[in-house]
Amino acid sequence: MSTKRYDVLLRLLLVGDTGVGKTCLICQYANNEFYDTHISTIGIDFKMKTMNVDGHTVKIQIWDTAGQERFESITKQFYRRAQGVMLVYDICSRSTFESLPKWLSYVKQFSKEDTVITVLGNKHDQEEKRQVQYIEGQQVRC
Incomplete structure (x- = not known):
């Protein structure tokens, strides 16, 4: 029998088109690793990170979804469990x-009403290739 080693479990789900860097984001955050090569996620994967917040142990499950359409039916089931x-x-x-409106419609359709939604523009390290201006990202409404 295992003992729970956290006070709060937080489930986060990363969604977006293939190649936007979801896997790199969670590898960097959870393991302080960076890979500059792209290997597509098959279905869904996750990483864990435990941290202390105001004296409470918070365990974060970060779910990394595949961005390809053929996996959408698999990944939709994870929306409901995400905070x-x-x-x-x-x-x-x-x-x-x-593509953000498509992903937002999935969130609205399959997640709980109180799910917190955040928009994240990735690959800031490639600023010279930017096609989406910062102000455009700020204006996205969830």
Whole structure:
């Protein structure tokens, strides 16, 4: 029998088109690792991170979804369990930004009403290739 080693469990879901860097985001956050090569996620994967917040141990499960359409039926089941969803786009790819309404509609359709939604523009390290301006990202309404 295992003992619970956290006070709060927080489930976050990263969604967005393939290649926007969802896997790189969670590898960097959870393990302080960065990979500059792209390997597509098959279905769904996750990483864990435990941290102390105001004296409470918070365990974060960060679910990394596949961005390809063929996996959408698999990943939709994870929306309901998430307390937070990050809509991720690549600032160097206008088409990934233009896909945000599709991803937002999935969040609205399949997640709980109180799910927190955040929009995240990724790949800021490639500023010289930027196709989506900062102000455009700020104006996205969830």
